[in-house]
Amino acid sequence: MQEQTTQRDYWLCQLAGWGALACVGVLSSSSGDTQQMLRFALAKSFCMVTGLGLSHVWRLQLKRRAWVDRATGIPFGRIIAGLLVLAVLQTGCLLAADLAFRDGALLRDPSTGPVDYAMLFVLWFAIFAVWTLCYAVALARRRAQRAELEKLKLEVSVKDAELRALQFQVNPHFFFNSLNSIRALIYEDAPAAAHAVSQLAGMMRQRLQTDQTGTIPLGAEMAAVSAYLGIEKLRFDERLRAHIDIDPALAATPVPPMVVQTLVENAIKHGVERTVAPCEVRISARLGADGLVHVEICNQGRLAASSTSTRLGLSNAIQRLALQCGPQASCVLAEEGGWVRATVTLPQGAA
Template sequence: MGKVNVRYWLCQIIGWGIFGLIHIYFNLVVFAEQFAQHGGENEYLISLGIFLVSGIISTHILRTIIKRTNWLKFSFNKIWIIFIIGIGATSLLLFYGGNAIEHNTAYSFDNYIQKYKLEKAKKTETIAGLDKVTYYSNTPLKDSVNLKTISDIKKTTGWYRNSRGEWKFEDKSELLGIYQNLLLLALWFLIYIVYHYVDKNRRDQIDRLKLESTVKELELKTIKSHINPHFIFNSLNSIRALVDENPERARRAITELSNILRSSMQAEKAETVTLEKELDIVKDYLALEHMRFEERLKVEMDIDKDTLSQPVPPMMLQTLVENSIKHGISKLINGGVVRIAADFKGDNLELSVQNTGQLNGKRNGDGFGIKSTQDRLNLMYQGKAHFEIKNIGTNMVESKVTMPATI
């Protein structure tokens, strides 16, 4: 809140300050000769200062009122009504309030100019010899020259004599001053509205991005929370099959499972792991499965060494290997082969898991492992990564993940 107030007051001071400098430049520089004819530089500067301070105060009052109305939640039509009423009331407050303060000081520029024009009117009257003529009486003048002089005095100075001979000032600048204030405050209010609308849209966009990020994080955690139990149950089934047949292998299998669980718990804390660490988990898993399938499971690996440092989603490759065994090798009496490959294709990292077998309808995207892989890639890479599973020939299935490579 403090930073917002500081920014607001800086904008107020800078904006009104620029307006004041423009006035000073035109009056004291561009039109310096005309200004020098009547003088009053000190009075002018003091009056301008009073106007600027009055402008800051009046617009701050306007801001306070419209903030309390919570105007950003209003419809466009209601905001227009607030805009019109706000600038109308504030311009009147600025004009009459500023003038009241200025005219009650000894340095009023308006008072100075009025006195100057009065002296000019009296001087013109004396030169024309009208100071000795009661031209202001009800007796009409017939001299057209004098009539024109009287008209010019009032037109150029605003001063005229009433029927009693008293000098009166006709100020036609009041409406002009209110009109100028209307334009000035309309510009101020328009800038204020546009700024807050842009700021509101920016904050709404940030909130949407934060919400999307939170949803993405929750979805990833949900997917991960399903991966680990899915993997554990399959591994425990493998170990259970070894307990009676080969206790020694079962003990080794428990050690392998312990290594896998430790690695998976560490991987769950990170969004990505290196391919090398992911392959360690895959090798431990294959070691467990090999104890169950023995000669029915053959494993082949073709890993480019340069890909080992590439970041990949944790447990993703392991899930694909698990599916290849669960839906492929385990369904075949004679077992089959699982081939794992990693290589670069252009600017992408390509991971491939092939296994003996053929796709069926359910496996073609309906299984949890397949769906979790698709969801994770969509969430993490926003459409820049691709996953496909397809038949190769008549006796092989390939699961392939293509994702952006890190240089």
């Protein structure tokens, strides 16, 4: 398809350029004799047809030899030699047209001398030189566009690979944590453990489906978070106190899959697991005055500077937000008044 478009554009430019040159040549005749003007127009048209044909043959030569479509080493000497040959041939075609359509009026004109023929040769050399320059510029632009397209394709491929790698980091991490929770529950309450396995199976089924998409609605993400909290509630019982407050108007806001889930896991791991007292986890989403959606995951506790945690979940969330939601999206972790707060900021129209 692209090759057909290129060929079409090439012939449109060829016909437009040589046609315009033919019109200029015909209009340059000042003769008032209709028959002479007709012969002059035929001669000029013949010259433009031969010019078009010679330029097309020249293009085939340039393409075959790749004289102008190369990064380095343009053979200017060979190009100039080719232009000289074209100028000689086209000058000969002009004289042949003069003989065929005007009975050799140009050749029989006593005022026409060698200098005039030399000027015709120089004129055609210049015309073909300009044609070659335009062709070289068109090729350079096409090469630049092709390189830009390849660059964009590579960037998309890299982005897709990064997202897949990040997703592979998240899913095993989540699955491992959930299995640990269920394992701890098996010895205490087998029916509850069976229910938790069913919840986990449903969540994993959903994750397999959402892996095929770049983002999911915030409402779907929160449904998975609620199921996860249900699993963890079975494990921690009264130690985990979860509160979810999501503005229903924001349910359709696109978010990368498991971003909120990952931050909730972190809140439980670094909050609930580290205390024997009840620990509260709050999840909220509001539309800020800046027009951005702010999702907050808070847990009671403190940021431990000496913690051995790799903070893989937080790093993962930050990278996925940047890749999928653009520069306005962010994820910030802070401690304030005995609460650790992870704030996810993203545009309503993130894609």
